[in-house]
Amino acid sequence: MAEHVEAGKMKVFALNSNRPLAEKIAKAAGVTLGKSTIKHFSDGEIQISIDESIRGDELFLIQSVSDPVNTNLMELLIMVDAARRASAEKINVVVPYYGYSRADRKARSREPITAKLIASMMQMDGVDRVITLDLHAAQLQGFFDIPVDHLQSDRLLTSYFDQNPRLADEDIVVVAPDHAGVSRARRLAELLGAPIAIIDNRSETENAAHPDAVIGNVTGKHAILVDDIIDTAIRITVSAEALKRAGAADVFACATHAVLSGDATQRIDDSVLEKVVITDSIQLPEDKQSDKFEILSVGELFGKAIDLIYHEQPVDSLFHGSLKRQKQ
Numbered sequence: 001m002a003e004h005v006e007a008g009k010m011k012v013f014a015l016n017s018n019r020p021l022a023e024k025i026a027k028a029a030g031v032t033l034g035k036s037t038i039k040h041f042s043d044g045e046i047q048i049s050i051d052e053s054i055r056g057d058e059l060f061l062i063q064s065v066s067d068p069v070n071t072n073l074m075e076l077l078i079m080v081d082a083a084r085r086a087s088a089e090k091i092n093v094v095v096p097y098y099g100y101s102r103a104d105r106k107a108r109s110r111e112p113i114t115a116k117l118i119a120s121m122m123q124m125d126g127v128d129r130v131i132t133l134d135l136h137a138a139q140l141q142g143f144f145d146i147p148v149d150h151l152q153s154d155r156l157l158t159s160y161f162d163q164n165p166r167l168a169d170e171d172i173v174v175v176a177p178d179h180a181g182v183s184r185a186r187r188l189a190e191l192l193g194a195p196i197a198i199i200d201n202r203s204e205t206e207n208a209a210h211p212d213a214v215i216g217n218v219t220g221k222h223a224i225l226v227d228d229i230i231d232t233a234i235r236i237t238v239s240a241e242a243l244k245r246a247g248a249a250d251v252f253a254c255a256t257h258a259v260l261s262g263d264a265t266q267r268i269d270d271s272v273l274e275k276v277v278i279t280d281s282i283q284l285p286e287d288k289q290s291d292k293f294e295i296l297s298v299g300e301l302f303g304k305a306i307d308l309i310y311h312e313q314p315v316d317s318l319f320h321g322s323l324k325r326q327k328q
Helices: 019-029 069-085 114-125 138-143 154-162 179-192 234-245 264-269 299-310
Strands: 010-014 036-040 046-050 058-062 090-095 129-133 148-151 172-176 196-199 222-230 250-258 273-279 293-296
Touching: 010 019, 010 299, 019 058, 019 299, 036 069, 046 069, 058 069, 058 299, 069 090, 069 114, 090 299, 114 138, 129 299, 138 148, 148 299, 154 179, 154 250, 154 273, 154 293, 172 179, 179 196, 179 222, 196 234, 222 234, 222 273, 234 250, 234 264, 234 273
Parallel strands: 010 058, 058 090, 090 129, 129 148, 172 196, 172 222, 222 250, 250 273, 273 293
Antiparallel strands: 036 046
16 A cells, blocks of 8 residues: 655745745745745846755745746746756745736737746646736736636725725726726725726827726726735826816825836826825836825735635635735
């Protein structure tokens, strides 16, 4: 009779993109971060070594594919290769921010679908499962032929507005900055018990955002703009101006991923926005910080997801229960 073999241990490793978040995730999952060494050569090549045995273990590798996007992506792929060659039993990648997610379809002739390419690269590398947060489009899950746990930050973001004494329920309106964001705005509005409005923005790119009108009543209300990504911050700031012109009492914004390219932080500081609520899915360097930012941590959300997945429990409880707000 064959001997019983114990299930592999849960081990969580962090790469370089967002070490503070990785530490929060590991703490919430009840483990310490694994030991590894990541070295960058002068020509940009990356060398990774795993400094402890992982044979037969279930790994969770944490890495946002954020700035520098290509470097962080290569770190993740190389770490997966190292784990596979070191005989890890399962390799789960935790990707709080899935870079290239906006390239999810052919909008013009001869364009790549880069989000699908990234998914293919992960699968060919030997990834067994992907755990991610607020994809730019939920259908990106279909680019994978392996399990994808698509977590959502709606309830976490809602908790900030629920706890803000300035925002009476009857005076809130949730606003989509364009027609593509209506479903996202509707989800937040349902959680807050508020109506929605839409910025009638017909520009194809964020950098050419010129809202024509506001659909819905915002007069005298606390308007909450909701988006998944704030990149250049042009769309969110010109939308805020449009809402003020339409009679909104004040304007807040919330988004999951704070990419904040170029002068985005300065643009927000100079805008009419009262507060911008974001998560720590992307680590913000000091020069991108702002007094207008309220940063909520997704560490507990990912930590709970990892614990449930490791113990082969359903993760649907994370979509229905409340999460305690953690300030960064």
